[in-house]
Amino acid sequence: MYKVNDRIVIHSYKHDEHLHRIWTKARVIAHDDKKIIVANKRTRVIESNGRFWHTREPSVTWFFKDHWFNVIGILRQHGVYYYCNIASPYVLDDEALKYIDYDLDIKVFPDYTYRVLDRGEYNTHKEKMRYPKKLQDILEAELSKLKRMIENKQGPFAPDAVRDYYQTFKRLKK
Numbered sequence: 001m002y003k004v005n006d007r008i009v010i011h012s013y014k015h016d017e018h019l020h021r022i023w024t025k026a027r028v029i030a031h032d033d034k035k036i037i038v039a040n041k042r043t044r045v046i047e048s049n050g051r052f053w054h055t056r057e058p059s060v061t062w063f064f065k066d067h068w069f070n071v072i073g074i075l076r077q078h079g080v081y082y083y084c085n086i087a088s089p090y091v092l093d094d095e096a097l098k099y100i101d102y103d104l105d106i107k108v109f110p111d112y113t114y115r116v117l118d119r120g121e122y123n124t125h126k127e128k129m130r131y132p133k134k135l136q137d138i139l140e141a142e143l144s145k146l147k148r149m150i151e152n153k154q155g156p157f158a159p160d161a162v163r164d165y166y167q168t169f170k171r172l173k174k
Contacts, residue, residue, distance in 0.1 A: 001092055001094075004028055007027055007028075008026050009025065010023040010097050010098075011098045012085075015102065015125065018048065020101055021101075024043060026038035026040040026061070027039055029060070034064065034066060035062055035063060036092070037165055038097075039061070040061075041057075057074050057075055057076050058075045058166055059073060060072070060162045061073070062155065063090040063097060064089055067089065067145070067146075069084055069085060071083075072084070073156055074162075075162060080162045081109060082150075084106040085105055086105065087102055102131075103122040106146060112157070114150055
């Protein structure tokens, strides 16, 4: 459906199926049967309440078919930062790449130290939206898997992965 160099829209939902956030454009820079990697720069992001903002730094994002998380590598002046969302595997349709955001996040710094964020929001939503126990177990296991990938500098966390894919993005944009 989508191929390298295609533009794509990204929709994030919450477990109760309400739309959470829309990224109005990204460019597909790699795609296979297990993942899709997109990049963007100064992309408009629309919140569920209609307010919008633009991303400030260029980024490269990994979405996975078989992992319950996605990883955003953000290129900043002082190095690559990562923002990781615990989220459902993505689905694609003619409208957008779509996933469910499950609140838990990890912020990773250029030295690979990291912090788990939004545990309180996760706990509130798992009660309010009645996350099944099986889903909670999956999300906690995927959080642990994500931490191991960070610690081992694997996949998106490989030292030059974000910069290399961003160079691909710049070549494709020309």
